Amino acid sequence: MSQSKLYPEAYPMSSGNPNAAYSSDGVTGGGYQTKKKKNKWLWIGLPLLLLAIIIGAVLGGVLGSRKSNDGGASTSSNASSGTNANTGVPSNVGSVNSAAATNTGANGEVYLAVATDSYLLPVYATGTATAGYAAPTVDSSASAKDSWPTDPSPPSNSSIRANPRLAPAYKWEALTSGGLIANNPYFKQWNATIVQNASDTLGDDPTPYTEDGGLSGSGVLDVAREIKLKVKNWAYAYKVTNETQYADRVWLELQTAAGNNSAVSFGADDGTRWNPAHFLDVAEFCAAFAIGYDWLYDFWTDEQRDAIMWSIINLGLNLGHAALSGDSSASAYDWWAGSQTNNPEVNGNWNCVINGGLTQAAIAIMDRDPTQIAAQTLALTVPDAYNNCFQGPYSDGTWAETANYWYFGTTGAAEMVNALISAYGDDRGLAESNPGFNLTSVFHMYVQGMTSLFNYGDHGPNKYSATANSLLLWANVFDQPRYALYQRDHYDASEPWSMFWYNPATTGTWWDGLALDKHFDDPDGQWATARSSWSDNSGTYWAMKASKLTGHQTHGDLDVGDFVLDAMGQRWAGELGSGQYLSDGYFSSETQDSQRWLYYRKRTEGQNTLLIDNLNQNVNAEPTGNWGSTGTAQGLAPSLNVSTSDTAYFWTDMTSAYNGTGGVKRGIRYINGRKQILLQDDVTTSPTLQWRMHTNATVSTNQATATLTLGGETLVASIVQGPSGAAFSTASPTRSSSDPALPTGTGDAATYDQDQSNDGVTVLTIDVADGGSFSLQVLFTPQWGSGFTAVDTVNNVALDSWSLTSH
């Protein structure tokens, strides 16, 4: 596995990284469109874009030439330690056997992670010694240089903190003159990365108003997110350097996005500039303006404060308040306002992002606002988020949408809670409103595989300023230092909120005592996962889904029984991801006849599961879940040695997904001490059935054996039990000729109403024609090399009889 240094300055584009910036293919929406979109982009967007480029060229001459922003891995600045070319481990790490000997920088700072891998996941030292490792904790006796100072003037519900209040003055001071950045290795690294990024983007043209799929399609969401990201980085850079060029650049960006830059056209001039037709856009603009107003409050003149405030009120809060209060003027766009519409289906990222943005904007200007709209809006966002956004996780923490939309939802929720706590000292009960909210950080840790996320359903939109840094905040809110210790080693922690949410007194080893396996057992989102280690991503990871197929904000797939498999640093069984958000009917509904289920990536045939009669699964499926684990938890040491009987399994009766005919059960389990994986399907009275698995590997098949090669590694799949004649074959990842036709709209349809190509993907298949009753067992054997003895026969045990000792 290739490794780069810890915390790349620029976030590298990595094909396997769930957070990497994707090249835009139109898949940029925030996730839910209730209406069919028309592509105005071609007619309106193009002239605007051209205009912006021409004006940009002029401004560029003034502001300096536009920097390259290609996201390539940076090698231009030196890590806190060099890297040993052979091992990828820093060269000053003599023994990687204890935490004390891990990544020690020039000033004696210690990181637990020693590098970042090609998937942008942290790489840890190996070894079984435990010296230097400790249980997660917040060290209450930490010295001042390792701790947040006590808040000198804590706010209260009746006494709001003075600006800056989204990130309080005493924390800015502690970070800079207080020495926290200079002393704490994480703060130091994040600070340097953020300021470098702010510096690198200083010469960018003001972000142009580029529509994606028209204003009611994905609108200007990416525009708003990019502005928020940049304002946050520049405002931060000003605060820690006192260089006015950063504050001036924030002003130029806000002026432009307010429509007040005479050189750049930015949206309509009728109060809809921030695009309420796609309300996420309004919310992200609100967040950007709130941060710009608040963090730089001391820099602005009174005139500038007023100017930003009026834009927040007129372009943001007035519209948000109308929606949350049920004003008829907002009826065209208020569907996300749950407490207003009493719609149980708004417990997803939209509600979090919107209430988060409105809340930050309202709180930022609360005591300046002469209209009272800020106070009136805050009185509505809190209950709305309480009833909707904060119900986003199921009882076990699984996010109702997908592992990817979790980023948007939890970032919005965390920004909202941060704003309330920081300004008023209390989050008004939001975090405690759903026990699943505490557990959604646990969900995030388990849904991260050894390469990518278990990225079922829609995933892939640009993240911009959404990160997993909510874990740093929830660590404090729920008193779970493990969450912060986990996140601080991840590349996306290099972001301004971390500077305020990470408690520097947090110490310890995040994996200590953390079970390797977990069954997320709420039927609404049911899935299960197991791994061979938390700290060594060259091991094995599997995850299987068996949830209800509705209630996922139209972001799910027809995927009961779908699984992913990682081993040796490769994803062998993987996901295809989002389809084209702008295609006809993509978000129409989750009903059986929804057009969404016509697209290959959403159909059952696009999943790693059984396809019966080439038909989609039933959307009303209620799969069961059966689970066993030896309960192994990792200890202090990074290397974990498990016995050959150590195992975990999950199986589901998914007959209901296939309309109840016969019986269809699927299970997955570890064999041979978590080194091999058995996938088993027990089927009775099946008509034509096809076993399918999508892989990026190069596949060669020979009857009951398939040899997969990927990234220089090899995995062998063998049919160890099956109906007579069962053999592997391969197929293209494309729709079957007998699938119902795709929508054929007019105009844009020619562009959008088709399946995405799945380049490089092969479908490994096993066909069973009218197989009667059978058990089909496929054994996956990664080729671990010398010293590894594979098990090649497994006990033939019906899923109903699986136990921890049955194999």
Ligand SMILES: *[C@@H]1O[C@H](CO)[C@@H](O)[C@H](O)[C@H]1NC(C)=O
């Ligand atoms: C700045 O950081 C963002 C992510 O926070 C990234 O998308 C962007 O590429 C970075 N830009 C530069 C020039 O490093």
Ligand SMILES: *[C@@H]1O[C@H](CO)[C@@H](O)[C@H](O)[C@H]1NC(C)=O
């Ligand atoms: C990296 O370190 C080398 C050797 O110490 C030095 O010559 C070089 O200037 C450094 N590069 C940066 C970008 O700091």
Ligand SMILES: *[C@@H]1O[C@H](CO)[C@@H](O)[C@H](O)[C@H]1NC(C)=O
């Ligand atoms: C804080 O004030 C708000 C608005 O007046 C009120 O709704 C809320 O209940 C108060 N919270 C507490 C904890 O007093």
Ligand SMILES: *[C@@H]1O[C@H](CO)[C@@H](O)[C@H](O)[C@H]1NC(C)=O
């Ligand atoms: C934060 O990083 C910037 C850029 O590297 C640097 O100028 C500044 O001194 C750093 N702040 C502290 C307190 O170290």
Ligand SMILES: *[C@@H]1O[C@H](CO)[C@@H](O)[C@H](O)[C@H]1NC(C)=O
């Ligand atoms: C910025 O300037 C202010 C006012 O002179 C000063 O109080 C503050 O410490 C400076 N901050 C930094 C990071 O230099």
Ligand SMILES: *[C@@H]1O[C@H](CO)[C@@H](O)[C@H](O)[C@H]1NC(C)=O
């Ligand atoms: C932009 O101009 C409008 C109209 O004059 C004004 O209300 C608003 O405050 C201005 N905003 C900014 C950020 O300059």
Ligand SMILES: *[C@@H]1O[C@H](CO)[C@@H](O)[C@H](O)[C@H]1NC(C)=O
């Ligand atoms: C939060 O979740 C952790 C597991 O990460 C659990 O140990 C703890 O009891 C939970 N706390 C609350 C208040 O539910």
Ligand SMILES: *[C@@H]1O[C@H](CO)[C@@H](O)[C@H](O)[C@H]1NC(C)=O
């Ligand atoms: C193929 O690789 C890409 C890039 O890493 C990944 O996004 C995708 O999920 C993989 N597909 C499969 C089927 O594993």
Ligand SMILES: *[C@@H]1O[C@H](CO)[C@@H](O)[C@H](O)[C@H]1NC(C)=O
């Ligand atoms: C794991 O256990 C085996 C057998 O007891 C032993 O040979 C091996 O050295 C152990 N590995 C580690 C990393 O402890």
Ligand SMILES: *[C@@H]1O[C@H](CO)[C@@H](O)[C@H](O)[C@H]1NC(C)=O
């Ligand atoms: C199950 O029934 C639904 C509704 O009639 C149908 O659309 C679907 O194709 C059926 N699927 C299978 C696998 O029988």
